[in-house]
Structure formats: structure tokens, C-alpha cells
Amino acid sequence: MDIFVLLPKGFCTQIQELQMTTVIEDNVHVFAAHGNSDEIDEPIKELFADVDFARKYNLMSLNSVNWSRIMVQIAHYFYAYFQCAPSLDTTPLPVVEIVVPTGGGGNITAGCIAQKMGLPIRLAAVVNSNDIIHRTVQHGDFSLAESVKATLASAMDIQEPYNVERILWLLSGSDSHLIKMLMEQFSISKSVKLPEDLHRKLSETLRSCSASDEDIVGAMRRCWEENQYLLCPHSAVAAHYQYSQPDSIPRCCLAPASAAKFQDAVLRAGLVPQIPPEITALTAMETRSTALERGQDWAQVLRGWIEAVAQQWVSQGNSGQVVTQT
Known part of the structure; x- marks a missing residue:
């Protein structure tokens, strides 16, 4: 199973972003899209609307589309x-x-x-x-x-x-x-x-x-x-x-x-953030993500990645499932 994560760059907090970009695993593919939540939903809709593609690669969504x-x-x-x-x-x-x-x-x-x-x-x-x-x-x-x-x-x-x-x-x-x-x-x-x-x-x-x-x-x-x-x-x-x-x-x-992910809001309310050590540790961890720039065809970029990942599974003698999470 491969997981494709789309995050809206600039529209989530640093901690939220780190919780996604610090997951360094071969089957996790994080994309930082230069757009808001509605905009990153569009390529997901397009991929699922292509029924043949969705069936071929066993696409599944983990947000409330599902x-x-x-x-x-x-x-x-x-x-x-x-x-x-x-x-x-x-x-x-x-x-x-x-x-x-x-x-x-x-x-x-x-x-x-x-x-x-x-x-x-x-x-x-x-x-x-x-x-x-x-x-x-x-x-x-x-x-x-x-x-x-x-x-x-x-x-x-x-x-x-x-x-x-x-x-x-x-x-x-x-x-x-x-x-x-x-x-x-x-x-x-x-x-x-x-x-x-x-x-x-x-x-x-x-x-x-x-x-x-x-x-x-x-x-x-x-x-x-x-x-x-x-x-x-x-x-x-x-x-x-x-x-x-x-x-x-x-x-x-x-x-x-949890309020731990939203320190700026806590400070703006005049309160003191309560940050667990597991959250603090994120700032020192390696990060990895692929940028989705404005002007790119995001659905086409994702198609290419999904096809490449599926080909790796085939070369290993397996057939995989792709999970999308926004």
C-alpha cells in the first residue's frame, strides 16, 4: 500500500506540516501544493472520476470523500x-x-x-x-x-x-x-x-x-x-x-x-502553549516532500507518480493499492 499525502502549503501550521513531511518511508509520498484545501481537492476528484484509472490502481481516499x-x-x-x-x-x-x-x-x-x-x-x-x-x-x-x-x-x-x-x-x-x-x-x-x-x-x-x-x-x-x-x-x-x-x-x-498543533492561535489568545516532547522533536527531524507548483497540472503529476509506484510493485511481483489523503 502506498500513501499519497497532499498538504496545502501556507494554509496549515508549521507543526501540521512537520507531522506530514517528517514521515520518511518508502511507501509515503508527501506533496506540498501551493494552493488551498479546495484547490488540492480538484486533482483528487479528477483521478477518482477516471474510473478506469481508479480501478487499475485501486485508489482509495482517507478523507470524508470516503x-x-x-x-x-x-x-x-x-x-x-x-x-x-x-x-x-x-x-x-x-x-x-x-x-x-x-x-x-x-x-x-x-x-x-x-x-x-x-x-x-x-x-x-x-x-x-x-x-x-x-x-x-x-x-x-x-x-x-x-x-x-x-x-x-x-x-x-x-x-x-x-x-x-x-x-x-x-x-x-x-x-x-x-x-x-x-x-x-x-x-x-x-x-x-x-x-x-x-x-x-x-x-x-x-x-x-x-x-x-x-x-x-x-x-x-x-x-x-x-x-x-x-x-x-x-x-x-x-x-x-x-x-x-x-x-x-x-x-x-x-x-x-489538539491545541498543540496551533501555537500561534494559542499565543494570540494570550495563553501558554502546551507542547508535548513528541511535537517538539519534529523540528529536529529530516523532512521530505515534493512541491506542486501553480501552473502545473497536479492531476497529471500525481498520475505519473502513481504509475511509477505501481510499476515498482509489479517489478517486485506484487500489486499495490494507492491511498490518498488531503
Whole structure:
């Protein structure tokens, strides 16, 4: 198995980059792309859209393009519910609100499926300044902003959340024809106004909120002052919702990452980074990556690498699988 890792150069922290570029293994191929998260998704989509190529080289994705990732996350919602529900002896069961930091929309899709399965949860999708999902929930406006904004919650700096397609399909009653038409329109114009009935179902299923960088550092600071718990900026997006929109029902905020990877955000909040020795050690390790420059055909570059790697497997008498991770 060979692993191809694409990282958005300049759109993740130094520690995040080091966690990828210091993996010096023959079967790990790290590419530092001079583009944002949406831009590095494009060559991946192109490779998977070439069905013959994907089958020939056994391509598999490890981000939430892969349904298996979402399927596993469904279990998190049941676990969170049983941790937070005040009682399981009442009828109907009490409702728990789960607040989800949202970028590509994979995690909140898992929540929507758990809700469809009968779990009594209310869902809140909270985004950073890249607020396409918030605008879609509030106004039915599924359209790109002028550009992707770099924020403290860098893993959520996404303007084309591909899992929205899955959520809309789920809420449309599995109307594949409608969703295909909407997504083809979005692919061409980068702007779709949801049909009124579909927007109503979406707004009934999800609450939403947008958190600025100032909101993020404010939530990090408050959580530390009140709980001595150091939030990462992505977790702080959810905490901002908790602090700004109090409610009487039980609530769980999902925390997707460690603050150790986001020292600049911690410092900006006026707090002291807590850096494990394993993270500190990364700065002294050898790094290796291949640059993907603007102007290059990134999909073609990846095709060449995948073909070359596969040829090595063949020469060794094996057939390999290629895993992509963005």
C-alpha cells in the first residue's frame, strides 16, 4: 500500500506540516501544493472520476470523500448522546444538541444520518469565516465567496464542502435527479439557490453559526479561564456557539484537534502553549516532500507518480493499492 499525502502549503501550521513531511518511508509520498484545501481537492476528484484509472490502481481516499470515514463517525454521535442525555428512562427520550465544527461537512453528515436513524439529537454546524454552509442553512444560498479566507481554524478553510451533496440527497428523500441537477449547476456557476422545500428541510435539520478569528480566540480564552482546558481553534469554533447561544437542553461540543498543533492561535489568545516532547522533536527531524507548483497540472503529476509506484510493485511481483489523503 502506498500513501499519497497532499498538504496545502501556507494554509496549515508549521507543526501540521512537520507531522506530514517528517514521515520518511518508502511507501509515503508527501506533496506540498501551493494552493488551498479546495484547490488540492480538484486533482483528487479528477483521478477518482477516471474510473478506469481508479480501478487499475485501486485508489482509495482517507478523507470524508470516503463513505467509510463518515460511517465510523456516526458512532461518535451515539456515544456523545449517551454521555450527555440526563436520563434514558423518559418517553420520549430527551434531546441533546451536538455542536459540530464544520469544514468539508463530513462529520455533520454523520450527525444527519444518526438523526435519521432515530437518535434524538439537534445539530448545529458551526463554521469559520468561510461560511458557505452557514449561508446555505440560513438562506438557501449555496454559492462561493470571492476567495477562501485564511483563518486560525485552518482545516475548515473550505469553500466547496463536498459533503453538502450527501446532506441534500438525504433530506430530498434520495432524489438523485434533483441533487445531480443542483450539483451540476453548482459545478458550472458556483452558485445555487436551493428549492424552497429543500431549504426548509435543511434549516429544520441544522442550526448554524459563523465564528470569526476574534470569536475563536475569545472562546479559547474563556474556556481556559473557566475550565483550565486548552482548546484548539477548531474546537473553539464550537465553543463560540456554546457561549454565544445559551440553551437549556443538554449540549455537546465536538473537539476535533489538539491545541498543540496551533501555537500561534494559542499565543494570540494570550495563553501558554502546551507542547508535548513528541511535537517538539519534529523540528529536529529530516523532512521530505515534493512541491506542486501553480501552473502545473497536479492531476497529471500525481498520475505519473502513481504509475511509477505501481510499476515498482509489479517489478517486485506484487500489486499495490494507492491511498490518498488531503
